[in-house]
Amino acid sequence: MSIKTQKIFEAEFLLEDMREIIRKTSPHSAFSKDDKIQFNEKLKKLSEIVEELRTNKYTELKIKYITNGIELRTREEDFINIHPIQAAGRLTLEARKALISYGDGYSTCDWCRKPFRLDKIHRPPIDEFHSELAEFVGMDQARVVPGARRGFQAVVSSLIEKGDSVLLSAISHYTEFLAVEDSGGTVKEIPLNEKNIVTADATVQKIEDVKKNTKKLPKLIMLDHFDYMFGNEHDVYGIAKVANEYDIPFLYNGAYTVGIMPVDGKKIGADFVVGSGHKSMASVAPSGVLATTDEWASKVFRTTQMVGDITGRKFGIKEVEMLGCTLMGGTLISMMASFPKVVERTKHWDDEVKKSNQFLDEFLAVEGSKVISEYPRKHTLTKVNTTESFDKIAKTHKRRGFFLSDELRKRGIVGEFAGSTRTWKLNTYGRTWDQIKYLGHAFIDIAEKYDVPVKANKQGQYSGDV
Template identity: 40%
Template sequence: MPKFGFIERQTKDFINIDPLQTGGKLSEEAKKALVEWGDGYSVCDFCTGRLEEIKTPPIYDFVHETLPEFLGCEVARITNGAREAKFAVMHALARPDAWVVLDGNAHYTSYVAAERAGLNVAEVPNTGHPGFRIEPDRYAEVIEETKKKGDVVLAVLTYPDGNYGNLPDAKRIAKICHEYDVPLLLNCAYAVGRMPVKMKEIGADFIVGSGHKSMASAGPIGVLGMREDYSSALLRKSAKYKKKEIEFLGCTARGVTIMTLIASFPHVVERVKQWDKEVEKARWFSAKMEELEIVQLGDKPHNHDLMFFESQKLYEISKKAKKGRYFLYKELKKRKIHGIKPGLTKHFKLSTYMVPKEQLEIVIRAFEEIIDRYS
């Protein structure tokens, strides 16, 4: 019988390069908020009917003023994650036998959200190895083909995608989608809170972010921005409970997660201004890895901290090493480096976001030593 109660986190003091985790590390303010607001429905002390209407704490101001400005949209909502935001949009726009067009690098949650909303999925393929790029004109081809089969109610662009960290030409894709009267949703789970991105500047109709992935927040929590024209479809209210919005099941993040998101917000605004430095650091890291013949795939030069690598050398080692394909994970763990999935050697992704350069130097040295030791 395992012992429950307080459980220490094994990787707490490790160098963390896990793409899922680097942008979700809490600010000092968020750590304090976690304790202050940790009790269940703590934010509901002065509720007047719905989460976004709460004035104390200032969730109303955050959702109605701060967030729309930050996302570059007209209307914003809090969700329980990026996936819930995508699902809300798809569900609100869905019609029988209709289609959604997804980029070929879309996250699994975009597919699952579409399935749950009863939409058929058409894919815009990427260019394959080594760039895996999404070319805007392919959206036109796929939308045109798909329109022959039924209504296309939405297109999605993963910006950047969660495998290669590629940033396609979103403005051009938005323009193409609009030529076909198809609204575009930007899945910015890896962008909002890390890099400057505004829905309006790109010309999209919806923008989605993930608090626990990129906004220094406890999770799960997400943000959704939209154009005003879509608010009547998205913010439809219950017939019986007049204040409750149906797509959000009344209230979404009704507890500590919204308070950590708000607590970290000033820190997030500041860090977004440092994005150029993060890109520079990612490019430096990529070049150092390539000196070890660990090749970075995707956009080159790279424009994001999330990077995908290919290593024939580590793969060859894994075929002979005593611990087999787990050797890399175990060697990194020994050096207190967390983030590359157990068993991966030939292909793996990592993130350098907010990881100090001195720590990244340790990571590079670790790869060097591991390769030397096993070669």
């Protein structure tokens, strides 16, 4: 851990210690003698740290654990993190600040008034945020949900009955499977073509197969715009059109799109748009969005009809699939705080794709390294195959596949699948151009260290810079 990072955390924790004394002595901060001593001690330590930071001269490292075996997490401060699922869930500065203030349990509920539902709260402007979210994904209505998976579950549970078929792709995420299983439905998979892409033609074929075999049409089609295995783009426009022609509702899974690239659900022809807050919207987990049209809202966001048999109690406005309220604290606040930046960043998706390709241009200079995702890339999530490059070193290295992780870590890079030197995934989302160059350079540097051939025009290009 870098000493500077350590000191920043130390300072933040001292401020929290002081905040704790203020909380304990609310409402008037009436400090006892002991509180005053404690407060001033913390303040003194804080001044010392500020001085250390100012002069760039530090005392020894102190904190490893925050508490109870929980290590200080400094991946995003001390490393370039290329973890395939973490890149676009990294919090914005605004979300981190908001979280400090809204970390308490039901923190968003201070101003919850009649009719007592999360999406109706004005302060903070949660109601407005819901409208903005719907607009952001080009739909009529939206709700925040605890992860994309809960969005799938709400839709599937509303539409599917025992024995109904649901079309998913042969590369769909497991959470879509589980949502269907939970409802008693049956998954039917649309096969991939030779390029690992789901096409409209394959969808038509599968619909016809299901119709022939079950005598019924599928009740729902769910499709990931970009899948989690390759980060390949699938034909959501074509498949939504097919779904509309057969009058089958279409769920657009934007776990890898909503929050990083422009998504217009109605333009796509989707009935439902699902996104993941912690994967692609710079938000705390578990968070996500489920958006739909006015037409479907009455079904998926239906309100409770249940009446208690003894008490006669009713909970009129609560939505059944949402179990009333969903994200009631730090999760929602982080989504809201990040939202303006998230909206802005989707306008620069082309740059992210350019950076992804720029990095891979360097990465592929290491002879034997391959991209198994579609290439050139249309996304920042990429599956690579280094069986013919780095895995050859792993075969004889005493650390086996972990040698690559060790070498990357030494260069300040984490997030690869530790120990894996054959096929693995990485994500360059949100990195600066300098970081992108540094990343590409690091792989070339490692190859050169172990005498793996590097294409002539890249060889030695960066020597000595890492």
